[in-house]
Amino acid sequence: MAGRGKPTQVERLVRYLRSNPGASGLELVTNLAMPKYTSRISDARDQGYVIDCAKDRDGVNRYTIRDATPGVAYITNADSKAQIERKIAEAFSPVDNIMKAWREVFGGDA
Numbered sequence: 555m556a557g558r559g560k561p562t563q564v565e566r567l568v569r570y571l572r573s574n575p576g577a578s579g580l581e582l583v584t585n586l587a588m589p590k591y592t593s594r595i596s597d598a599r600d601q602g603y604v605i606d607c608a609k610d611r612d613g614v615n616r617y618t619i620r621d622a623t624p625g626v627a628y629i630t631n632a633d634s635k636a637q638i639e640r641k642i643a644e645a646f647s648p649v650d651n652i653m654k655a656w657r658e659v660f661g662g663d664a
Contacts, residue, residue: 563586563588563594563597564594564597564598567588567591567594567598568603568619570586571605571617571618571619572619575618575619576618577616577617578614578615578616578617579591579592579617580614582617595617598619604619604620604621605617605618605619605620606618
């Protein structure tokens with residue numbers, strides 16, 4: 555929660571989606587009094603939250619928040635070029651280490 559004592563709209567959105575997976579936009583507007591919920595979803599994604607949107611069979615967008623997958627680099631709109639390059643390098647370093655070990659043991663390429 556923000557240091558102000560009152561949760562931000564992003565914090566309220568995240569808490570709501572965790573306790574109400576598959577919430578519709580209408581639910582977010584009415585239950586959170588958040589008419590610009592799509593902007594708050596973008597803000598949450600920029601802060602690193604993983605929020606999925608899928609249409610149900612009636613064509614209603616449903617939003618679900620999920621925990622980031624360990625070892626997966628999530629790149630957000632707020633990331634700088636340097637941050638993106640670092641995340642990509644970190645994501646591929648385990649593969650590079652495996653390939654290096656393969657070459658040391660067996661020689662040549664895997």
